[in-house]
Every structure is written in C-alpha cells, then in structure tokens.
Amino acid sequence: MPLRPFNPSGELVFPLSQHIGKPAKAVVKKNDPVLAGQLIGEADGFVSANVICSCSGKVTAVEKRRTISGQLQECVVVENDGQFTPAADYETRRDLTNLTNRDILDAVKAAGIVGLGGAGFPTHVKLAPKNPDSIRYVIANGAECEPYLTCNDQLMRTKAAEIVEGLELILRLFPNAEGVIGIEKNKPQAIAAMEQAVSGKERMSVRALETKYPQGGEHNLIKVIVGADYPVKMLPADMGCIVDNVGTIYAIQRAVCYGEPLFTHVLTVTGEAIAKPQNFIVRDGTNVRELLEECGGFREDPKKVLAGGPMMGFALGSLEVPVVKTTNGLTCLVEDGVELAQKRVTHCLGCGRCTTVCPTGLLPGLMADAVRKGDYERYEKKLYGLECVACGSCTYICPANRPLTETFKRVKAEIMAQKRAAQAGGNK
C-alpha cells in the first residue's frame, strides 16, 4: 500500500500537548489567520515541543477539546480554507555548507519534532545528552513490529536516501557513534532500499532483525545491538545509544535541509473493519472520522478503533478526535480480543508462557499472584514488577486469557502514585 498524501476539508484541531513533557503555549488567538507550517504553540520549558499548524485558514477557537487519548485538552481549532498555503518555501534545498551542530538542534526544536514511534519524547532533548562523546550507536528504528502497521515500511522503501541523510545529520552530533538501521526481516524491500542507500556511507549499516514482537521496543533494539538489557531507571543514552524512529529521522532531514517543520507524517489505516485499508501522508490535526471516510468507511461495524497497532495502541471512545504527531496507525478491529478474553478467562495454569515471552525477563504469573495477594512489596522488590514495559506479550500468549498487562499497568500507576505521595509528604 503506497503512501498517499491526504488533504482534509474539515476543521483541524491541534492539541497543545502532543508530546511527553509540558504542554506548549498557544501563540495565536481566535480569528488569527494561519498558514501551513506556522508555529501556533510554543514549547514551554526544556522538555516540551512546538506545535505547528498544518493548513492555512483562520483560528476559530483556543479551547478544550476531546483528544485521541480520550482526555479534554487545550487545543487550537483552525478553520481550513482548503488552500494549504505554506508559510515558507519548503521545496528548495538549503545551503548546508556552514551547518553547525547547534543549527541542527535548533532546526529540530523549531520544527517541533517529537518521537514518532508513539512515545512523543521531544527529539531536540533526546539529541542533546550530557555526554555526546559516549554515544556509540545511533539506532534508526525501522522494526515496525506492531502487527497491521506498514507505513514505516513504505516510508523506508520510498524515502531511503532522505532517511540516510537524516541519520548522517544525527551522526554529526555524535562523533564516536555508528549508525545502525534496524529493520525486521519481514520487510525485505525496505531492507534492500536502505542497504542501497547506505552503501558507500561511513559509520552506517543496516541490521536485519528477527521478526518478533516487540522487536521495535527501545529496550529490545538496544538489547539486539548492544547485547544487553537495561533497567527502566537507565536511559538509552546511559547504554551509549540514541534510538529514533525512521519517521522521526525523515522529519529531521526535512527540517534541517528544507526548513520544513513537522506537520505531516505517515499513518496506516487498517483492520478488518475498514473498507479500503491505506497508507497516508497525513496532516496533523486531521479528523479521524474524515480519514476513515476517505478509506471508504467501515465494511463492518468495528468493535474497536485503535490509535496505533493492536498490541500497544489505545482504544478510541469517539471518532471526533484529531490525528496527532504520534498517531502512526488507526486499526479498526471487528473482533475485540479483550472482550473475548473476558468471557473465556480461567485460573492461571502456571504454564509459564508469560515468562518465556516476556522481553524483560520478568515472571508475569508470579507478579499477578503477588498483586492478587496485595503483596506490592514482593511485586516491586523481589519480582521487579516496575520493570514491565507494558508490551502486552504475556496477555497475548496467556492460554487462560488472564488480563496481565492491564493489571501491571494499573499497579505500576498505583505504586508510582504512592511514591509521589510519600515524597510530597516528606517534603512538608
């Protein structure tokens, strides 16, 4: 399914928090005219990111709207004039002869680039670790291990040279690092395209990875490349690694070489319920319903519409929400695995499959048992429960259909809340 640009006709909504960290501050107000590529929300603080308008038109409101996560958040609402007039020339290549590292970081920050793999961590922060010389690997994440999603595969096939140039730009920041492009083996065309693009380049290679969920998880990629896992309290940079999604790297290339901020990205619309599954280059702020209608609507009523893939994606409560930077897929499922599992759940057999599949090496069966007994001490200290990355593998494999991941996410939130409360109490 090739990538197809999609220009929406309805109003566009831009949440001011599409990233991890502090929400951006709106720099436009009602009735302001805006252009595609114009800054409408400014990063507020160190860990924050700019928000960019993706169409031309007029701001109709700055108000709380329902977002893709289901929460009400401050959003800039823009009436689309259908022209998509760009704020600047994004087609002419800039002169990069005097480009400094500072210029690269500034361009990335100005473009509002965040991790497009799903987490949305501000990229300019990630690219500025304490000790750039200690970084040994810059890993381009092209694993795309979530089932159903194929947009990054398409991106790598069609924009291989651009991704490689983006990776070269990042490597400039890290003189001792080697660039590794990790792609799962089930994407042979993407591997071939990327291999061709890196041929002759220094400090760069393509690594074909075993097709195995969650291969594209940051922990797993680093484990494959560096040879060891690391605890959640460590950052990838502590392991000498910087991991960026190939989409993010492409956005960096656009931002540095063409001055184009991040307001479009790739997205897969898929699932059994959708009439015509497609890959798009979609504009941020596009209404989810409009995008699904563009795919011919539903062939069959879906039980669930997910932002992201079926493993780690989250379920949408309403279709009247905008696509954000980190939305890399819309998966429309006819069958809800969670609903079926709830009907079939039985006692834990102790089969140990959860242990076998856990990418972190945890003992999910025993963790769930500790939770059942209310023994959070054992959960945290003896079983390392907080190391869970919520990949969902244990729940997927469980023959007894037990809701393991769900339990661990809840318990992690509870324990973290308790810790924060204890800390706050201690500070009084």
Add this chain to the structure above:
Amino acid sequence: MNPTLNLSSGPHVRGKLTTARIMFLVCLTLLPAAAVGVAVYGLHALWIIVASVASAWATEFIFDTLTNRPETWKDGSAVVTGLMLALTLSPSVPLYIPIIGGIFAIGVVKCCFGGLGKNFINPALAARCFLLISFPTAMTEFAVDGVAMATPVAELAAGKAVNITQMFLGTTNGVIGSSVLCLLIGGMILWSLDIIHGQICFSVLGGFTLFMAIFGGQGFDPEFLLAHLCGGGVMIGAFFMATDYVTSPVSRLGQTVYGVLIGVLGALFRICGHAADSFSYSVIVGNLFVPLIDTYVVSKPYAFRKHALRIQRGEPRKTLGKLIPKPVIALTVIALVSGLALSGAFSVTKDTIEKQERAKAAAAYQSVLPGAEDFTFLDHLTADYAGKTYGTDFGNVTINEAVEGKDASGKTIGYGINVTSNEGYEGNVSLTVGVTAEGVVTSISYTNLKETPGKGMLCGEPAFMDQFNNRRVTAFVLNASGDNSIDGVTGATITSKASVNAVNAALDFFANVIRGE
C-alpha cells in the same frame, strides 16, 4: 458511521493457543504409549484407559454442573489426567480401580481445591498413590497372559538381570504406559513444541541419573543406569508428570531446582525404599515444594543479570554461539537413546550384577566359616542344579554355589552353601549356610534379604539367625517342639519359612551331594 466502540486496555488481540489445545496435544503425545500398552497387554488395557478417562471426565462435568462453575470439563484437562492415570496402572487391575481413581483424581484432588490451576499436587499421581494404599494387592500385581511376574524394576532391586531392550519397547511386564520409546518420543515432541519445559524434564533425568550413579552402588555403569532410567515410570514421570504446569514452578531457575529435587528423591526412594513406586512419590513430594520454590527461587529480569550488568558498566560483550534448534536436539536424543537401548549391547545387566553377587557371597562364606583361609568353588557339583528348583521338600529353592573352606594348613574345616528361596514375602531370600565336615551348622548369613521392615527383615536379626548355630539335624522344622525346631519371627511366617527351607535345602545338598559324591 457511528459505531459503539469498546474501551479497554491493550493488547487488543489474543494468541490462538488455548488451554484446550495444549491438553489436546498432550493427549496426542500420550496416545502412542497407550496404543503399545493395549497391543502388548490386550484389550483389558483399553477398557482400563476408557474407564479412567471416562470417570475423570464425567466427574469434572458433574462437579461443574452441580457447583455452577465455569465449564472446565470442556478444556480436556480431565482427559489428560484420566489418560495419565490409566498409563500408570497395571494392565490387570479390575475396572473399578481406574473408575475410583478417576473420581478421586478429579473430584477430590482437583475440584475440591478449586479446579484447574488450583490443585497442589498432580491429580493423576495423587490418585495412583491413593489406589496403591487402598488396593495394594491389585495395584502391585503385574500379570502378562495370566502369569503374575515381578516388574523389571523389582527384579533390578532384587539384584537380578533385566532385559533393557524389552523395557525400552514396553514389551515386558509393567504398567500400561511402560513403552519408554513412545514416552520419549512424546516427551520430546512436547518439548520441541515448547509445551513442556526442558528445565524440568532434563533436570529430573539428570538428577536421577547422577544420584543413581553416585549412590546406586554400581558407579557410572551405563547398563545399570539405563535399566533404571527405562523402568518404574521415570520417563512418564519426567516428561508428563513433573512437567504438569499447575504443580511445577514458574521461573526457570525454580524449575531446575524442582526437577533436580524430583530426580534425586526418585533415585533415593528407589535405592532405600520400595522400588516400583518411588517415582510417583518423588514427584508428589516435589509438587509439595512448589509454593516454597515459587516464593524464594525467582530469577531476576535480564537487565539485572551478570551479563547485562557487565555491559551496562561498559565492558565488552561476549558473543554467544547460535543455538541448535530444539527439534534437531530432540531427534538426536531419541536416536541416541534408542540406538543404545535397542542395539542389545546393553540389553542385559547380568555380568555386573554377578560380580557384585560374588563379592557379597565371598563375605558371607568368610562369616560362616571363620577359620577358613582358602575357598574352593565346587562348581562341578553345583553345575547340575544351576537355575533349577532343588529337591521336592523345600519349595521353590535353588542351590547357587558351594565352597569348600580350608584353613592355613590345607585342612578342610567346612563347607559354605549359598541357596535362594524364591518364596520370600517380597521376592527372593538368599542365604549362605556354613556346615562343618561333620554336618554341624556353624551359622547362616543372608546375601539377599529385602523383606518388609519390622517383619520379614527381623529374620536377619541374631534372635532368629543364631537359632541355627552349632546344631546338627537332618532338617529344621519351623515352630515345632522337637530338637530340630526353629522359632519363626512373629508376623513373618513366609520369610521364616523361606529361610528354613533354604537352610534345609543346603543341608540336604551337603548330605546327599557333597558327602555323597
């Protein structure tokens, strides 16, 4: 375009593997062993399997219905329990035994503790032990074609030679599921498919073999070890019983500890206790340790293991070799073990056992003829009687050996005669009788006495043995009043009788063969 959407936490899709599918696979891998059982032991074995499976399944169905619990009878776990129970029963048990066993396994051990996933010991084995206690005779009688015989493990324990090839194929007398070949193939398939954990089955086998080699009394003798591995449910225990999900630990480390524990206990029980059922008990004892193991023996996540910590500190990585795929290992193991067992090279453990017997016998001769320095075997006299029942008045006895004992000056001081009575309570009783040239019994010494502790074993105490000393009679009589009377051990008439018969046979042999030559 306005669907009602479900809201719930991911993952939103689920794997295809269900409990029912796992149970189906386990049943499938047990079927070859069951088929061989039916082929070897006849149609009655089939009825036992059917009765056991049906009663287990029906019990779960009735329990689910009566208690209004989720319909777990549909997942087939009761079928697996029934099938496993049947495979551990003698092919000659009456049909009420598997039926009672199935009801006990599912009704008491599984359902009463909360159903699938909640039982604390393996239901099939618990039922087997329950039956062993309730119906000791029927459960330990192994008849082939109507002839009751000892199982190979019982014979092995009695120091007799066994045919490993037959044990391996399952054509010897034993439980229905005694085909080691079929169980090995079934187990290996389950392991290749990741249904059972290699950490458990291989550490059971490893622990058992190692302990047997060190403490079994025969050293690293492949014939002896192979014979023990092929008998008494070691295979079904290691691959099908110990690996039962519910009653085994979750972490790999815990599984290894648990496996070794079962293997070692199995070997220990076999060496020191009642041979035939040692493995049933060792697995159950292992099951009881599982909650403890799961509490204290848990593995750390990858990020906290030595290898990862080294790399996190920035030390260079050590590359690991590529792993050999499981099916390849499985096939190699099957081929290797089959080759060894079927080649016939190790089919009989006779030689080693004979060596051991000779050593024991020599010690016995020394004790019954204290002044003797030199022993001459009277093989020319005993050869005619080898392996045959001796005489008509002593029951089923065999003259094994006779020696002439001479002192330092070359003067004959007496004779030692080793006799076996096959009519002990739990097997054979062998003893050596010392007789002076004049026909006076010096003393007796047992070379094999493995009877009931506290009863038959008391025959080995001086109170019984010393009665024979320094008496000269034609034949002793048990519990009589005359000069030739011997007081039997209370409650061990059979062992006492066998001992007296053996002594009498020796005296007869002395009088009529050695003296009459």
